[in-house]
Amino acid sequence: MSEQPAPALTPVSAQPAGPAGVPAEAPSASPHAGPLPENVAAALKRDSAGLVAAVVQQFDTNEVLMLGWMDDEALHRTMTTGRVTFYSRSRQEYWRKGDTSGHVQWVKSVAMDCDGDALLIRVDQVGAACHTGTRTCFDGRELQVSTASTGTAGQAI
Amino acid sequence: MSEQPAPALTPVSAQPAGPAGVPAEAPSASPHAGPLPENVAAALKRDSAGLVAAVVQQFDTNEVLMLGWMDDEALHRTMTTGRVTFYSRSRQEYWRKGDTSGHVQWVKSVAMDCDGDALLIRVDQVGAACHTGTRTCFDGRELQVSTASTGTAGQAI
Numbered sequence: 001m002s003e004q005p006a007p008a009l010t011p012v013s014a015q016p017a018g019p020a021g022v023p024a025e026a027p028s029a030s031p032h033a034g035p036l037p038e039n040v041a042a043a044l045k046r047d048s049a050g051l052v053a054a055v056v057q058q059f060d061t062n063e064v065l066m067l068g069w070m071d072d073e074a075l076h077r078t079m080t081t082g083r084v085t086f087y088s089r090s091r092q093e094y095w096r097k098g099d100t101s102g103h104v105q106w107v108k109s110v111a112m113d114c115d116g117d118a119l120l121i122r123v124d125q126v127g128a129a130c131h132t133g134t135r136t137c138f139d140g141r142e143l144q145v146s147t148a149s150t151g152t153a154g155q156a157i
Numbered sequence: 158m159s160e161q162p163a164p165a166l167t168p169v170s171a172q173p174a175g176p177a178g179v180p181a182e183a184p185s186a187s188p189h190a191g192p193l194p195e196n197v198a199a200a201l202k203r204d205s206a207g208l209v210a211a212v213v214q215q216f217d218t219n220e221v222l223m224l225g226w227m228d229d230e231a232l233h234r235t236m237t238t239g240r241v242t243f244y245s246r247s248r249q250e251y252w253r254k255g256d257t258s259g260h261v262q263w264v265k266s267v268a269m270d271c272d273g274d275a276l277l278i279r280v281d282q283v284g285a286a287c288h289t290g291t292r293t294c295f296d297g298r299e300l301q302v303s304t305a306s307t308g309t310a311g312q313a314i
Contacts, residue, residue: 066270089274111298114294
C-alpha cells in the first residue's frame with residue numbers, strides 16, 4: 001500500500017485512533033496505521049519518508065496558494081478538524097497553518113489524485129498563505145521560460 | 158543546495174547543456190549539474206530522489222490539473238521546449254505529457270515556490286489531463302471531510 005514505511009514520528013496527541021463510525025485500519029505497530037479510513041490509507045502512495053504532496057488551493061478563485069506535505073496523521077487532522085495541518089519535512093513536526101501567523105486555512109474539500117500520491121486541499125485562506133507575506137507561495141517567483149507561442153529564448157518542439 | 162544527490166538517471170538526448178546566453182552551472186560530474194540556470198539550480202530543494210513536486214494548473218481557469226515530479230533535466234526541458242516534461246518515479250524515466258495520449262500541456266509560465274521544493278506550471282491543457290480520461294487527476298476523487306462551517310462527521314476546533 002505504501003512505497004516505504006513511514007518514519008518514526010513524535011507521538012501524536014490524545015486524539016482517538018479514528019472518528020466514530022469510520023472504519024480504521026487493523027491495529028498495528030506501524031506509525032501510520034490507525035487514523036485514516038481504511039480505503040484512504042490503502043490508496044495513499046507515500047514517499048520514502050511516509051509523506052504525500054498536498055496542493056492547497058483557494059476554493060473560490062482557484063489560486064494555488066502553496067504546497068505542503070502530509071503523513072497519515074496530518075491528513076486525518078485536516079479531514080476531521082476543519083483546519084489544514086501539515087507535516088514539516090525540515091522541522092520533522094506537525095504544524096497547523098495559522099497557529100503562529102493567524103493565517104488560517106479553513107478546509108472546504110479534500111481530494112486524492114488518481115494514483116494516490118497527491119492531495120488537493122481546497123480552502124478558504126485567511127490573509128497571506130506564504131510566510132513571506134505574499135498571497136501565494138508562488139507570487140513574484142516566475143522563472144524565465146520559452147513557450148511554444150512566443151518561442152523566446154529557445155526552440156519549441 | 159540540494160538535500161541529496163540526484164539519482165543516476167539514464168542519459169538524456171543530445172540537447173545542449175543549456176540555452177545560449179543562459180548561465181549554466183560549473184562543469185561537474187553530478188548528474189543534476191548543467192541544464193538549469195545557476196540561480197534556479199541553487200534555489201531548488203530536491204528530495205532524496207533528486208526531485209521536486211510540480212503542480213500543473215490550467216492557465217485561464219486556474220483548475221489544478223495534476224501533480225508530477227521533475228528533476229533538473231525535466232525542469233530544463235519544460236522551461237525551454239514549450240512542452241511539459243516530467244520524471245516518472247515509478248518508471249524512472251522522462252515522459253513528455255501528450256506524446257502517447259495527444260493530451261499535450263503547452264507551457265505558459267513556471268514559478269518556483271518560496272522554499273524551492275515546489276513548482277507551479279501554468280499550461281494550456283489539450284483534452285484530459287488525467288490518464289483515466291477525467292479533465293483533472295482530482296475529479297470525482299473527493300474524500301469525506303468535516304469542515305468548520307458544516308461540522309459534519311467531526312468537531313471543528
